[in-house]
Amino acid sequence: MTTELHDYFLAPSTVGIAEIHLLVVDDDKELRNLLGDYLRKNGYRVSLAADGGSMRKSLAEQSIDLIVLDLMLPGEDGLVLCRNLRVHSNIPVIMLTARGDETDRIIGLEMGADDYLPKPFNPRELLARIKSVLRRAHTLPDTEEPKNGRYLHFAHWQLDTVTRNLRAKDGLVVALSGAEYRLLKVFLEHANRVLSREQLLDLTLGKDADPFDRSIDVQISRLRQRLGDNAKEPVIIKTVRSEGYILSTEVSLN
């Protein structure tokens, strides 16, 4: 009896049963404590941070499920923090901002926030958004897409869900076929995890695996070519021998 990788992915719902740990980052002490109390009263474990430094400290020491981040922070800007979070982890972020300005909202989402809440807000509203974002974030395997806003972020690549293009910030555009798009999307949704051919088939085509089906290999090969990833020394999608493939986001493509 072997333990299959598959087993690890079947029950991420258990994550939701554990106590969920939020990190509230706001420089306004009163608001911070108020939020902390309110969220605790609603069943969350809550840590607080006043600035980017203590935020990083908390992140290093604890396992955080979601960050509530004020846009305006002394020292570092919330947007910068948010972008860094996006690049270095996939902890969901809800941004708070002083004005309900459309521009801010766009910027917030561009920077990779999972949701956005203009001050002043109703705490109930925040609660609802936290739940909603967590729901999306924890729907890891199968079915629904956690498309937050328009793009899926992959370092500084963006997968355009409308055109099915992959766009780099520098303007480079890569057109993908349907299958390539689905495959890459699945990888992005499960970044930094090994995905077996079985899983990939299931997640892209809803098909179950014929034990000797090489179609995934071929699609991987095609996708790598599109992404400019060399199979001999792949940087984006790596092969895990006899297990499957993994997309790694710990990659800088400069």
Place this chain on the structure above:
Amino acid sequence: MTTELHDYFLAPSTVGIAEIHLLVVDDDKELRNLLGDYLRKNGYRVSLAADGGSMRKSLAEQSIDLIVLDLMLPGEDGLVLCRNLRVHSNIPVIMLTARGDETDRIIGLEMGADDYLPKPFNPRELLARIKSVLRRAHTLPDTEEPKNGRYLHFAHWQLDTVTRNLRAKDGLVVALSGAEYRLLKVFLEHANRVLSREQLLDLTLGKDADPFDRSIDVQISRLRQRLGDNAKEPVIIKTVRSEGYILSTEVSLN
């Protein structure tokens, strides 16, 4: 009471994304109809359902933007329905419930409702919440898109059922032929759903499908040209290989 000519000009009947389609699910017939009338008077398109069964039927047949769901339903419980909705779709839900009980509110949000309204409520309150939830749900960082040529978001269009013109908010008017009009109308009525060639033939011509009929393909091609949608990279009407076509209003669902 006379109908004046100018009424026609002021309020041409239109089918479009602009018209938002609500589904009210409540077993109390009187309240249901009352709500329906009230919401229609306020500019929404409204469907009604008395129980979980007819709710599902409506959802299968029509493109619904938001559901107003009573907590207490005969047969299936509203909460269960709500949770199922959450799992299987992302249509926003506003829950109605008999008591203004805090517990219920929490439960409602737990189950994934986007908002919650205790009975008895002021219909204007419901209206406000509907707007608020829709605003949140439509959190598309959309509109301006590049670049070389026209890239219009489809939500900005309206199909005029009198003149059979397609009108853009910016004043642009596209005249459609009869077949194109019927086709687009069907797409709008079933936005964000994949429609098979068979269905499209049936819905536009009442014809059933000859398995080797390419006429839909040709009409799609013509419609795309009218809409400025490039077949290589369609934004409005996308091809779903071996399934059919889908009109997407989201800058999403894959």
Place this chain on the structure above:
DNA sequence: TTCTGTTGTCATAGTTTGTTACAAAAAGGC
């Protein structure tokens, strides 16, 4: 009638995707 625009059919070209076959690479045994 003639003219004009609409619509279905057909034919052709182009795209996408799974399968197969074989070479190359990796892992192990000796």
Place this chain on the structure above:
DNA sequence: GCCTTTTTGTAACAAACTATGACAACAGAA
């Protein structure tokens, strides 16, 4: 090391599918 087995990469082929120009039939208007 060298040989064998297992696994992966991918070119090449084939099958399935889609896009659309061209044309003819048709309909309605002038």
